[in-house]
Amino acid sequence: xxxxxxxxxxxxxxxxxxxxxxxxxxxxxxxxxxxxxxxxxxxxxxxxxxxxxxxxxxxxxxxxxxxxxxxxxxxxxxxxxxxxxxxxxxxxxxxxxxxxxxxxxxxxxxxxxxxxxxxxxxxxxxxxxxxxxxxxxxxxxxxxxxxxxxxxxxxxxxxxxxxxxxxxxxxxxxxxxxxxxxxxxxxxxxxxxxxxxxxxxxxxxxxxxxxxxxxxxxxxxxxxxxxxxxxxxxxxxxxxxxxxxxxxxxxxx
Amino acid sequence: xxxxxxxxxxxxxxxxxxxxxxxxxxxxxxxxxxxxxxxxxxxxxxxxxxxxxxxxxxxxxxxxxxxxxxxxxxxxxxxxxxxxxxxxxxxxxxxxxxxxxxxxxxxxxxxxxxxxxxxxxxxxxxxxxxxxxxxxxxxxxxxxxxxxxxxxxxxxxxxxxxxxxxxxxxxxxxxxxxxxxxxxxxxxxxxxxxxxxxxxxxxxxxxxxxxxxxxxxxxxxxxxxxxxxxxxxxxxxxxxxxxxxxxxxxxxxxxxxxxxxxxxxxxxxxxxxxxxxxxxxxxxxxxxxxxxxxxxxxxxxxxxxxxxxxxxxxxxxxxxxxxxxxxxxxxxxxxxxxxxxxxxxxxxxxxxxxxxxxxxxxxxxxxxxxxxxxxxxxxxxxxxxxxxxxxxxxxxxxxxxxxxxxxxxxxxxxxxxxxxxxxxxxxxxxxxxxxxxxxxxxxxxxxxxxxxxxxxxxxxxxxxxxxxxxxxxxxxxxxxxxxxxxxx
Numbered sequence: 010x011x012x013x014x015x016x017x018x019x020x021x022x023x024x025x026x027x028x029x030x031x032x033x034x035x036x037x038x039x040x041x042x043x044x045x046x047x048x049x050x051x052x053x054x055x056x057x058x059x060x061x062x063x064x065x066x067x068x069x070x071x072x073x074x075x076x077x078x079x080x081x082x083x084x085x086x087x088x089x090x091x092x093x094x095x096x097x098x099x100x101x102x103x104x105x106x107x108x109x110x111x112x113x114x115x116x117x118x119x120x121x122x123x124x125x126x127x128x129x130x131x132x133x134x135x136x137x138x139x140x141x142x143x144x145x146x147x148x149x150x151x152x153x154x155x156x157x158x159x160x161x162x163x164x165x166x167x168x169x170x171x172x173x174x175x176x177x178x179x180x181x182x183x184x185x186x187x188x189x190x191x192x193x194x195x196x197x198x199x200x201x202x203x204x205x206x207x208x209x210x211x212x213x214x215x216x217x218x219x220x221x222x223x224x225x226x227x228x229x230x231x232x233x234x235x236x237x238x239x240x241x242x243x244x245x246x247x248x249x250x251x252x253x254x255x256x257x258x259x260x261x262x
Numbered sequence: 263x264x265x266x267x268x269x270x271x272x273x274x275x276x277x278x279x280x281x282x283x284x285x286x287x288x289x290x291x292x293x294x295x296x297x298x299x300x301x302x303x304x305x306x307x308x309x310x311x312x313x314x315x316x317x318x319x320x321x322x323x324x325x326x327x328x329x330x331x332x333x334x335x336x337x338x339x340x341x342x343x344x345x346x347x348x349x350x351x352x353x354x355x356x357x358x359x360x361x362x363x364x365x366x367x368x369x370x371x372x373x374x375x376x377x378x379x380x381x382x383x384x385x386x387x388x389x390x391x392x393x394x395x396x397x398x399x400x401x402x403x404x405x406x407x408x409x410x411x412x413x414x415x416x417x418x419x420x421x422x423x424x425x426x427x428x429x430x431x432x433x434x435x436x437x438x439x440x441x442x443x444x445x446x447x448x449x450x451x452x453x454x455x456x457x458x459x460x461x462x463x464x465x466x467x468x469x470x471x472x473x474x475x476x477x478x479x480x481x482x483x484x485x486x487x488x489x490x491x492x493x494x495x496x497x498x499x500x501x502x503x504x505x506x507x508x509x510x511x512x513x514x515x516x517x518x519x520x521x522x523x524x525x526x527x528x529x530x531x532x533x534x535x536x537x538x539x540x541x542x543x544x545x546x547x548x549x550x551x552x553x554x555x556x557x558x559x560x561x562x563x564x565x566x567x568x569x570x571x572x573x574x575x576x577x578x579x580x581x582x583x584x585x586x587x588x589x590x591x592x593x594x595x596x597x598x599x600x601x602x603x604x605x606x607x608x609x610x611x612x613x614x615x616x617x618x619x620x621x622x623x624x625x626x627x628x629x630x631x632x633x634x635x636x637x638x639x640x641x642x643x644x645x646x647x648x649x650x651x652x653x654x655x656x657x658x659x660x661x662x663x664x665x666x667x668x669x670x671x672x673x674x675x676x677x678x679x680x681x682x683x684x685x686x687x688x689x690x691x692x693x694x695x696x697x698x699x700x701x702x703x704x705x706x707x708x709x710x711x712x713x714x715x716x717x718x719x720x721x722x723x724x725x726x727x728x729x730x731x732x733x734x735x736x737x738x739x740x741x742x743x744x745x746x747x748x749x750x
Contacts (some may be wrong), residue, residue: 024403028662029658052482071413139655158657204657208688239686243687246681
């Protein structure tokens with residue numbers, strides 16, 4: 010079996026150990042004898058919806074994000090949407106998540122359009138929400154906790170067409186108000202969880218791969234189990250620490 | 263005599279005494295809180311009385327080492343330095359250092375202030391000290407939870423540069439485009455240092471490079487050579503912006519068998535041959551920064567070379583400790599670029615591989631590799647990761663470190679600290695065999711293992727984050743392996 014992972018703007022949007030997400034997908038596929046071919050799509054390249062099974066879109070700095078948002082508007086945004094409507098899986102973290110919403114409103118009130126994959130919008134905030142983030146949500150029909158770290162000033166609000174990824178147990182999540190975190194549309198997930206998100210939450214990693222497999226092999230496809238003792242131990246240790254210590258707040262000076 | 267200043271300094275002494283007496287640290291910070299409470303202008307007043315002025319050094323990596331190199335050189339040149347040696351590099355640390363080294367009238371007992379300053383405190387330190395030299399060495403992603411993105415740090419530095427005196431000198435790393443671009447805004451003299459030995463580095467730009475787009479025109483920057491991170495040779499084909507020509511250039515850097523390195527530096531036309539006791543390209547860059555800073559305040563080359571030649575590793579930066587038949591190398595890690603350099607220096611082959619010619623001349627070779635297949639004594643690597651404020655509370659940076667280079671080596675690895683499990687998971691995805699990786703969150707227990715192995719003749723490498731380092735040091739100290747106190 011062969012799956013194709015498209016790393017969106019990976020050269021410009023790669024903060025916070027994002028490549029750990031790619032490693033998680035890659036190794037977990039390899040351990041199951043699934044070949045995962047990784048290609049980079051960056052400014053000027055075109056996304057081919059038919060050749061994209063899983064997308065990964067990381068976070069970036071403001072300047073890079075502006076460049077990427079212009080490129081998305083030039084066709085790649087629609088191509089990503091088309092692939093997701095056809096069953097492709099997607100994980101977008103932080104800046105990537107914001108760019109796939111309907112718009113981002115800056116502090117000056119200017120609305121930068123997003124691709125609208127997620128029915129969500131983001132408003133610039135004056136303070137950053139930084140710290141450990143623990144949420145609980147439904148992953149592939151099972152109640153799971155997801156643990157990571159968040160670092161964002163944008164406040165994201167979901168519309169009718171988007172479901173949250175989970176409810177915040179410790180941390181701020183989408184906006185620090187409604188206790189919701191992330192957005193889901195079909196097999197696409199947007200989230201503020203980095204840390205990176207997938208290695209310590211292997212069930213989320215597997216869910217993305219499974220969604221991509223379903224597209225090729227139909228609903229019956231399943232993944233063989235792996236020895237996840239290191240993953241589970243790291244998840245439990247981090248989740249425990251967050252529950253005990255709370256959200257260790259730090260400030261940007 | 264200024265009674266207010268004197269009162270402030272008296273209170274500072276008291277605070278320092280209390281802090282030492284009751285074991286709340288070495289008195290390197292508390293006076294820094296007390297003195298400005300009483301006399302907010304104390305720092306400026308004392309600093310302005312330094313006959314040779316002040317030098318400021320900042321940057322993500324290497325500021326402690328660079329500052330101490332400069333202090334060592336200054337001492338040889340018979341300039342009495344006042345220096346925040348302990349790496350207490352917030353404003354409080356600088357105030358405390360000045361207060362501790364002045365008499366009660368506020369007259370400094372030294373000629374030259376040499377201060378390392380935290381990246382975020384560069385503007386306030388520059389305004390208060392009015393330095394003769396501001397040296398900015400590099401910006402890498404580091405503790406995003408604390409500093410924000412690298413662009414944010416660059417922006418605060420831009421403000422600081424605006425407030426430099428007209429007769430000041432700005433020393434910049436030509437190879438770091440984020441730093442080099444700052445030279446454009448300076449209204450004072452700018453002098454660049456850089457590396458021009460292309461037998462080191464590669465044409466491949468590493469994944470952790472933080473600068474991709476030109477600050478002038480937004481086009482993609484072309485890297486023609488890469489040393490580490492985004493440090494290298496670069497240009498923008500769209501607007502013509504390019505790496506400035508460095509006046510102080512490392513023209514060759516090679517590693518000696520004893521773990522030191524030999525540098526040849528072209529300093530504004532003068533050839534300097536500098537033997538260093540430290541390994542690693544990053545230490546060569548620290549030395550080039552020190553050369554540039556010292557020359558720009560008129561220190562003679564003989565003192566510069568002499569000072570660098572006798573320079574010993576800074577606390578916890580490639581520090582070597584002998585134990586039984588073995589030894590422990592202690593190396594602080596705090597961000598991906600720094601960690602990669604430590605791994606390269608200790609386990610990789612960063613500098614040129616020995617050619618038969620240089621072998622014949624004797625001496626030049628890459629660092630004796632640890633953990634190579636034929637190395638007899640086993641190598642034990644202890645990685646201790648904490649996530650407290652001083653370490654950075656976000657451990658995602660571990661995924662930007664190239665642990666893959668350790669795969670397949672006959673190493674034992676112990677993961678320790680509050681985030682031991684995160685570390686072990688990272689190693690699993692670097693495809694390092696599960697059997698060679700142990701998790702021991704308690705640092706004291708990990709140190710037990712390390713000392714036991716060292717006594718059996720093993721080579722030990724300990725890579726801790728900042729607060730883990732303090733715990734490691736105090737454990738080693740408790741067991742008599744290191745001196746009970748240290749000035750660092």
